[in-house]
Amino acid sequence: MVFASIVLPTPRTYAVLGTGALGGFYGARLQQAGSEVHFLLRHDYEFVRQHGLIVESPDGNFNLPQVNAYGDSQQMPACDVVIVALKTTQNHLLPQLLPPVLKPEGVVLVLQNGLGIEAEVANIVGSDRVMGGLCFLCSNKVAPGHIRHLDYKQITLGDYGIGTGGAGYAPQGVTDRMQQIASDFEQAGIPIDCSDDLFIARWKKLVWNIPFNGLSVVLNATTHQMMADEQTRSLAKQLMEEVVAAAAACVQAIDPGSSRAVPPSFIQTMLDYTAKMTPYRTSMKIDYDDRRPLEIEAILGNPLRMAKQAGVELPRIAMLYQQLKFLDTRNRL
Amino acid sequence: MVFASIVLPTPRTYAVLGTGALGGFYGARLQQAGSEVHFLLRHDYEFVRQHGLIVESPDGNFNLPQVNAYGDSQQMPACDVVIVALKTTQNHLLPQLLPPVLKPEGVVLVLQNGLGIEAEVANIVGSDRVMGGLCFLCSNKVAPGHIRHLDYKQITLGDYGIGTGGAGYAPQGVTDRMQQIASDFEQAGIPIDCSDDLFIARWKKLVWNIPFNGLSVVLNATTHQMMADEQTRSLAKQLMEEVVAAAAACVQAIDPGSSRAVPPSFIQTMLDYTAKMTPYRTSMKIDYDDRRPLEIEAILGNPLRMAKQAGVELPRIAMLYQQLKFLDTRNRL
Numbered sequence: 300m301v302f303a304s305i306v307l308p309t310p311r312t313y314a315v316l317g318t319g320a321l322g323g324f325y326g327a328r329l330q331q332a333g334s335e336v337h338f339l340l341r342h343d344y345e346f347v348r349q350h351g352l353i354v355e356s357p358d359g360n361f362n363l364p365q366v367n368a369y370g371d372s373q374q375m376p377a378c379d380v381v382i383v384a385l386k387t388t389q390n391h392l393l394p395q396l397l398p399p400v401l402k403p404e405g406v407v408l409v410l411q412n413g414l415g416i417e418a419e420v421a422n423i424v425g426s427d428r429v430m431g432g433l434c435f436l437c438s439n440k441v442a443p444g445h446i447r448h449l450d451y452k453q454i455t456l457g458d459y460g461i462g463t464g465g466a467g468y469a470p471q472g473v474t475d476r477m478q479q480i481a482s483d484f485e486q487a488g489i490p491i492d493c494s495d496d497l498f499i500a501r502w503k504k505l506v507w508n509i510p511f512n513g514l515s516v517v518l519n520a521t522t523h524q525m526m527a528d529e530q531t532r533s534l535a536k537q538l539m540e541e542v543v544a545a546a547a548a549c550v551q552a553i554d555p556g557s558s559r560a561v562p563p564s565f566i567q568t569m570l571d572y573t574a575k576m577t578p579y580r581t582s583m584k585i586d587y588d589d590r591r592p593l594e595i596e597a598i599l600g601n602p603l604r605m606a607k608q609a610g611v612e613l614p615r616i617a618m619l620y621q622q623l624k625f626l627d628t629r630n631r632l
Numbered sequence: 633m634v635f636a637s638i639v640l641p642t643p644r645t646y647a648v649l650g651t652g653a654l655g656g657f658y659g660a661r662l663q664q665a666g667s668e669v670h671f672l673l674r675h676d677y678e679f680v681r682q683h684g685l686i687v688e689s690p691d692g693n694f695n696l697p698q699v700n701a702y703g704d705s706q707q708m709p710a711c712d713v714v715i716v717a718l719k720t721t722q723n724h725l726l727p728q729l730l731p732p733v734l735k736p737e738g739v740v741l742v743l744q745n746g747l748g749i750e751a752e753v754a755n756i757v758g759s760d761r762v763m764g765g766l767c768f769l770c771s772n773k774v775a776p777g778h779i780r781h782l783d784y785k786q787i788t789l790g791d792y793g794i795g796t797g798g799a800g801y802a803p804q805g806v807t808d809r810m811q812q813i814a815s816d817f818e819q820a821g822i823p824i825d826c827s828d829d830l831f832i833a834r835w836k837k838l839v840w841n842i843p844f845n846g847l848s849v850v851l852n853a854t855t856h857q858m859m860a861d862e863q864t865r866s867l868a869k870q871l872m873e874e875v876v877a878a879a880a881a882c883v884q885a886i887d888p889g890s891s892r893a894v895p896p897s898f899i900q901t902m903l904d905y906t907a908k909m910t911p912y913r914t915s916m917k918i919d920y921d922d923r924r925p926l927e928i929e930a931i932l933g934n935p936l937r938m939a940k941q942a943g944v945e946l947p948r949i950a951m952l953y954q955q956l957k958f959l960d961t962r963n964r965l
Contacts, residue, residue, distance in 0.1 A: 517850060518958055528961060530954040537951075614947040618870075621863040625851055628861060 305404055305427065306475050307379050311483060314378040314400040315339065318347065318368075320438040321410060322384025323446045325454075325489065327352045327363055332487035337367040337375050339396070344370035346443040356448035358488060372396040379405045380480060383420070386586070387411050387597035394423050401428065406476055410434050410454070412508060412582070413597025414501050414605065417459040418467045426467060429459040430477065431497045433504045437579065450577070453490040455504075456481060457497025466553035468498035498553075502546035502561050507569050508598050510538035512583035513619040516593065516626060523578035532570070534615070539566045541613040545606035552609040583623075593627045595620060638737055638760065639808045640712050644816060647711040647733040648672065651680065651701075653771040654743060655717025656779045658787075658822065660685045660696055665820035670700040670708050672729070677703035679776040689781035691821060705729040712738045713813060716753070719919070720744050720930035727756050734761065739809055743767050743787070745841060745915070746930025747834050747938065750792040751800045759800060762792040763810065764830045766837045770912065783910070786823040788837075789814060790830025799886035801831035831886075835879035835894050840902050841931050843871035845916035846952040849926065849959060856911035865903070867948070872899045874946040878939035885942035916956075926960045928953060 311334065315326035318338040330336040340347055348368040354361055369375045372395070381401050383393070390411075397420070401407060407424055409416050410432045417429045437450040456477050462469025473493045481491040494500040511522055514531060518524075525531040546561045586593050599620040606613055644667065648659035651671040663669040673680055681701040687694055702708045705728070714734050716726070723744075730753070734740060740757055742749050743765045750762045770783040789810050795802025806826045814824040827833040844855055847864060851857075858864040879894045919926050932953040939946050 514955075518955060520958070520962075524962070525958075528958045530957040530961075534951060534954040537947075614870075615951050618867060618948050618951055621867040622847075622851060624863040625853070625858075625861045628863075629853075629857070 305406070307404070307406065307479050309479070310334065311379040311479065312376070313337065313483075314372075314375055314381045316372065316381065316383050316396055316400070317385035317389070318343065318352075318444075319384065319386075320440045320446055321434060321436055322382060323352060323440065323444070324354060324356075324436065324438050324448050324452075325382065325384070325410070325434075325484070325487075327354050327361075327366075327446070328487040328489060329483060330363055330366065331361060332483075334483055334487070335367075337369060337378060337400070339369050339372055339375065339400075341370070343443040344368060350444055353445045354448060355446070357450070358448070358452075373399050375400045377402045377405065380483075381405060381407045383407060383409045383411060383416075385411070386592070387413055387416060387594045388592040390416065390419060390597075393420065397423050406430055406480075408432055408456075408480065411597065412504070412594055413601060414505060415601035416597060417497070421459060421461075421467060426459060426461045430456060430480070431459055431501065432456050433500055439585070452488075453492060454484065455492040455494050455500050457494040457500050459497055462554065468553060470496045470498075470559070496559055498550065499546070499559055499561060502542065502549075502602075503565060505546075505598065505602055506539050506542045506561060506565060507573070509542055509602070509616060509619070510535040511573065512581045512594075512598060513538075513616075513623055515581040515584040516587045517619065517622045519584075521578045521580060522573050522576055526570070526574045535573075536566060536570060538615050538619065539569065541616050542602070545602055545609075545611055545613055545616075548609040548611040549605050552605075587626070587630060590630055592631065593623060595623045595627060599623065638739070640737070640739065640812050642812070643667065644712040644812065645709070646670065646816075647705075647708055647714045649705065649714065649716050649729055649733070650718035650722070651676065651685075651777075652717065652719075653773045653779055654767060654769060655715060656685055656773065656777070657687060657689075657769065657771050657781050657785075658715065658717070658743070658767075658817070658820075660687050660694075660699075660779070661820040661822060662816060663696055663699065664694060665816075667816055667820070668700075670702060670711060670733070672702050672705055672708065672733075674703070676776040677701060683777055686778045687781060688779070690783070691781070691785075706732050708733045710735045710738065713816075714738060714740045716740060716742045716744060716749075718744070719925070720746055720749060720927045721925040723749065723752060723930075726753065730756050739763055739813075741765055741789075741813065744930065745837070745927050746934055747838060748934035749930060750830070754792060754794075754800060759792060759794045763789060763813070764792055764834065765789050766833055772918070785821075786825060787817065788825040788827050788833050790827040790833050792830055795887065801886060803829045803831075803892070829892055831883065832879070832892055832894060835875065835882075835935075836898060838879075838931065838935055839872050839875045839894060839898060840906070842875055842935070842949055842952070843868040844906065845914045845927075845931060846871070846949075846956055848914040848917040849920045850952065850955045852917075854911045854913060855906050855909055859903070859907045868906075869899060869903060871948050871952065872902065874949050875935070878935055878942075878944055878946055878949075881942040881944040882935075882938050885938075920959070920963060923963055925964065926956060928956045928960060932956065
């Protein structure tokens with residue numbers, strides 16, 4: 300709890316690991332608003348080094364003709380905030396990527412989908428230097444260095460930390476550094492919700508991500524089609540109920556007797572929200588259609604394993620996991 | 633038990649309701665072997681009336697230039713044995729189709745997939761006039777009146793009947809009429825296995841049909857692909873375990889204290905058998921690819937409802953059902 304209240308310097312420098320639809324969007328907005336940002340790229344490195352970034356957005360289009368682009372994290376300066384915006388399928392690279400870009404008093408901000416990533420990052424940089432963020436963002440990379448932001452953009456921030464029992468994801472409250480980062484993002488026009496419980500925030504996002512990311516791939520369907528059909532609407536609800544039950548069991552495993560929970564009413568809220576959304580191809584479906592690896596382990600595998608350790612079987616989520624693993628393997632043969 | 637031992641006359645006349653890949657094959661073989669057979673057809677009626685039936689088969693190709701073809705069951709003579717070989721998705725027609733073609737002492741032989749159809753037929757013609765058969769047949773209709781038999785052909789026969797408690801599917805033993813029909817089929821070169829327990833025989837077939845018919849559609853996969861992948865092989869096994877558990881509960885519901893069961897070892901037998909099969913597109917996948925209605929209710933819906941009444945939830949089979957219903961609806965929009 301002490302460590303989590305570390306105060307960052309002003310102004311803060313940012314590193315963005317993974318300059319795609321998400322990292323490119325937020326990083327470009329931070330730079331546009333005046334922050335110093337350093338971007339790590341892979342395929343697009345040469346292009347972005349020469350031409351910078353282009354962002355199309357309902358908030359207004361803009362170009363950044365000049366950005367700090369890197370093809371190797373060893374070349375990057377150590378920063379105050381390191382945003383992890385890779386696909387989780389690239390997280391095996393983090394032990395090499397993170398240490399050179401993180402200042403001793405800096406913090407890693409994990410802006411990825413799924414569960415358990417902060418714990419992996421804590422193993423690399425220490426649990427006092429990790430935060431998580433849940434992005435509600437609809438954005439695509441349409442060409443090298445060219446990002447098309449479609450809808451939403453807000454982020455829920457939460458600090459990671461080790462509780463008295465030694466388990467991660469103990470509620471940290473709204474820390475000073477969280478407020479500092481929030482102010483940078485808000486300066487850049489990104490609404491921030493500061494959560495005092497990252498663990499519950501991540502499970503809440505899974506309530507949506509597990510059914511709709513998973514089923515969109517297995518059934519080749521949009522959220523609109525799934526909500527319009529009685530059978531898949533009912534299946535989505537049952538999958539959500541498994542997520543809520545898993546969250547409850549996993550909270551008790553790390554924080555016995557706690558009242559922390561995803562409220563059951565959240566399920567109906569998410570169903571109503573999804574029914575009203577503009578028809579939407581989920582991020583996992585986009586990855587599948589582009590024959591990229593799917594984020595199955597972060598979004599389904601880690602929650603399944605954590606729930607199993609807490610003594611809970613999730614038969615529907617397990618079946619969705621098995622179906623997705625089969626499809627993902629075949630998709631990239 | 634008394635009724636089930638009704639003896640049929642010799643020789644026996646046959647009606648085939650549904651002259652497709654299955655009904656056309658068995659009916660043609662019976663006629664070729666000397667039985668009098670009357671065929672009900674829908675789309676192919678005019679063609680078959682004029683040109684008869686063609687059967688290609690590894691057993692030898694043959695033509696029947698002249699068959700008794702009907703477009704309307706009201707025109708058919710009452711027969712000793714009425715073979716129901718429609719897709720189960722057409723079973724709403726049975727109350728109209730069956731009565732005119734069945735002799736008072738005749739028997740309806742249900743050669744369809746799934747569970748619970750004999751009970752529906754018993755409601756129409758009386759429980760003393762129903763038998764079931766499980767076909768292990770790989771056959772396609774490739775053109776009007778043109779059947780291509782690929783592999784397998786044996787049938788497991790079982791008599792339906794009401795037990796002392798009033799519930800259906802009480803074991804009837806090997807009845808006289810079962811042996812009479814078996815001898816006609818064997819005369820036609822079709823191996824027959826006479827089962828003394830139709831209920832268990834039907835559940836055993838579901839052990840294979842539920843996972844492989846269902847997943848082949850949802851995952852767009854052959855049996856070979858599903859068996860080669862660790863995830864789907866494991867999922868198929870878990871689905872089979874749910875079928876075996878459901879069978880046990882449903883037997884106890886209709887026959888308390890009984891030792892009738894699908895032996896758990898049957899699961900591994902079916903997995904080994906499937907791994908060695910020649911790669912095979914399941915009947916449900918063929919229906920799906922041809923945009924015909926899927927036999928979801930007979931194969932998954934009826935077992936689910938029967939298990940639920942017996943107090944057992946089958947989460948994986950229920951999820952497969954929901955996925956298939958969604959896909960089937962969309963497939964025929």
